[in-house]
Each structure stands twice: as structure tokens, then as C-alpha cells.
Amino acid sequence: MEAHEILTKLQQGEISVEEAELFFRRQPFEELGYAKLDTHRKLRSGFPEVIFCMGKADSHLLEIFGRLYEAEGEVMGTRATLHQYELLKERYPDVLHDKVSGIVKIEKADKKHTGCITVCTAGTADIAVAEEAAQVAEYFGAYVERVYDVGVSGLHRLLSSLETIQKANCVIAVAGMEGALGSVIGGLVDKPVIAVPTSVGYGANMKGISALLTMINSCANGVAVVNIDNGYGAGYMAAQINRLGVRE
Numbered sequence: 001m002e003a004h005e006i007l008t009k010l011q012q013g014e015i016s017v018e019e020a021e022l023f024f025r026r027q028p029f030e031e032l033g034y035a036k037l038d039t040h041r042k043l044r045s046g047f048p049e050v051i052f053c054m055g056k057a058d059s060h061l062l063e064i065f066g067r068l069y070e071a072e073g074e075v076m077g078t079r080a081t082l083h084q085y086e087l088l089k090e091r092y093p094d095v096l097h098d099k100v101s102g103i104v105k106i107e108k109a110d111k112k113h114t115g116c117i118t119v120c121t122a123g124t125a126d127i128a129v130a131e132e133a134a135q136v137a138e139y140f141g142a143y144v145e146r147v148y149d150v151g152v153s154g155l156h157r158l159l160s161s162l163e164t165i166q167k168a169n170c171v172i173a174v175a176g177m178e179g180a181l182g183s184v185i186g187g188l189v190d191k192p193v194i195a196v197p198t199s200v201g202y203g204a205n206m207k208g209i210s211a212l213l214t215m216i217n218s219c220a221n222g223v224a225v226v227n228i229d230n231g232y233g234a235g236y237m238a239a240q241i242n243r244l245g246v247r248e
Contacts, residue, residue: 046243047140047236051077053084053104062091069106076105076139078132078232101131101231105139113143115242118168120158120185122151122175125200130174132231133196133238137172140239152180165189169245170238173223174231176200179211186220192241193223194234 010020048071051064061077065088069075077084078101085097085104097104119134121127127148134144147165150158158165158181165171166189174196175181182195195218197211204210208228215225226233 047239048072048074050136050139050232051075052232053077053080053102056084058084058087062087065104066091074106074108074111074139076103076107076136078103078136080104098131098135100128101135102128103132103135105135107139111141113138113141115142115246116145116168117142117170117172117238117242118145118147118165119172120147120150120161120165120174120181122149122173122177122179122181123200124149126174126176126198129196129198129229129231130172133172133174133235134231136232136235137239137242140236142239142242150181151175151177152184155184158184162188166191170194170241172196172234172238174198174234175215176208176211177202177205179214182215182223182225183218183220186218186223189222191222193220194237195223195225196231196234197225197228199229 006020006023009015010017049068051061051068053061061084065075065077069092080097080102085095088095088104092106094106095104096106117137119130121130130148134146138144145164145168147161150161165185168191170192171185171189172194173182173185176198177200179195179197182193186193195215197208197215199208201210212225212228215223226237
């Protein structure tokens with residue numbers, strides 16, 4: 001249960017002061033030996049912990065996934081393999097898997113999506129990273145518009161979606177190759193732009209370093225940059241910005 005739910009139940013007399021106190025006196029993490037689950041993260045930041053699945057042992061992933069699901073009533077993991085999804089599916093039949101982004105999740109059915117984030121890609125090869133960003137933002141309660149394959153080699157494609165892009169509280173620009181999309185969008189909107197370099201490209205792209213250097217050297221105002229292929233980081237940051245926009 002969340003802090004708000006605990007306090008509401010206390011106010012309505014459904015639980016005792018002692019039961020409420022027990023909740024708030026819990027450790028801010030759950031010790032599993034091989035992991036320390038940050039069960040108070042949502043109290044501090046507003047968003048619960050998300051699992052990075054890549055490299056985790058099967059038994060560890062199963063227990064971490066289950067503990068977070070039990071604590072929050074929903075759970076998300078990123079960079080999950082097909083094997084990991086099938087493993088989770090055996091125990092949790094409701095788990096969903098997106099093969100493009102590698103996300104696994106169980107979401108609350110009544111979740112509301114507010115505000116607006118627009119996720120743009122330079123090319124279709126960037127969609128895997130973009131979908132990670134988009135689905136993370138949706139998981140954290142944002143409404144997301146997708147504008148894909150609008151790279152600078154055909155600027156008219158981007159301009160045809162300008163109204164959708166400009167209405168967002170935040171824009172995520174995902175691009176490999178030379179990574180120019182973030183700068184172009186940054187010059188067209190009055191909202192923050194989160195640029196995501198991807199490892200898509202030929203040799204001199206250097207697995208995303210070329211796009212990263214372009215983005216962090218952007219001459220456009222209001223452009224921030226996350227790590228190469230870090231769709232999760234972009235989606236999380238965009239959700240925070242969107243939350244501020246909704247409050248205002």
C-alpha cells in the first residue's frame with residue numbers, strides 16, 4: 001500500500017495507529033541478500049523502482065519481480081529477453097512483453113494517462129529505444145504521442161507533424177547516425193527536448209558516440225541528453241517534466 005492509502009485508511013478507522021506506524025517504520029528497502037529493493041522510492045520520487053532485467057539470474061529476477069508486484073500492484077522490467085519473459089509468464093500469466101523494446105510489465109487496469117509527451121525517431125531502426133522511452137513514460141502515467149521516421153534527411157516529414165510535437169509538455173528525440181534530430185526539434189518547440197543518441201549507424205558512428213557528441217554540442221536551446229540507447233532514462237525524465245506540466 002502507498003502512504004496516501006495508509007493515511008486514508010487510518011482516517012476512516014479501517015486500520016489502527018499502530019498498524020499505520022508499522023508501515024512507516026519499515027526499512028526504506030527490503031533486504032534479499034543479493035539485492036536491496038527500494039520499496040520507498042515511490043514515497044521519495046513519486047515513481048516506483050523498475051527492474052533492469054539484463055544479466056539477472058532467473059531466480060533473482062523472479063523474486064524481485066514478484067516482490068515489487070506485491071508491493072505496488074504493478075511492475076515493469078526493461079531489457080528483458082524472450083527467455084526471461086517466458087520464465088515470468090509461467091508464474092505471472094498477466095505479464096506482457098514487448099518484443100521491440102524488451103519491456104515486461106503488469107499494469108493496473110485503471111491507470112490514467114495525463115498531459116502529453118511526444119516521442120520522435122529519426123528512423124525506424126531507432127524505434128526499439130523510442131518504444132522503451134514511450135512505454136516507460138506511459139507506465140509512469142503520461143499520455144504519449146509517437147512520431148516515427150522523421151529524420152533530417154527528409155525534413156518535410158518532421159514538419160508535417162509539427163503541431164503534434166509542439167503541443168507536448170516535453171519532446172523525446174531519438175536518433176542514431178549523426179544525431180541531428182534533437183537540434184532540429186529544439187529549434188522548433190518551446191518545451192524541453194530530451195535527446196537520445198542510439199547506436200544505429202555505420203562505422204564512424206562509433207556505436208552511438210558520434211550521435212552523442214552531436215547532441216551534447218547542440219546549438220539549440222533547451223536540449224538535454226541522456227546516455228546512448230538509454231530510452232528508460234529519457235522516458236523517466238520526460239514523465240517528471242510532464243508531471244510538472246500537468247500540475248501547472
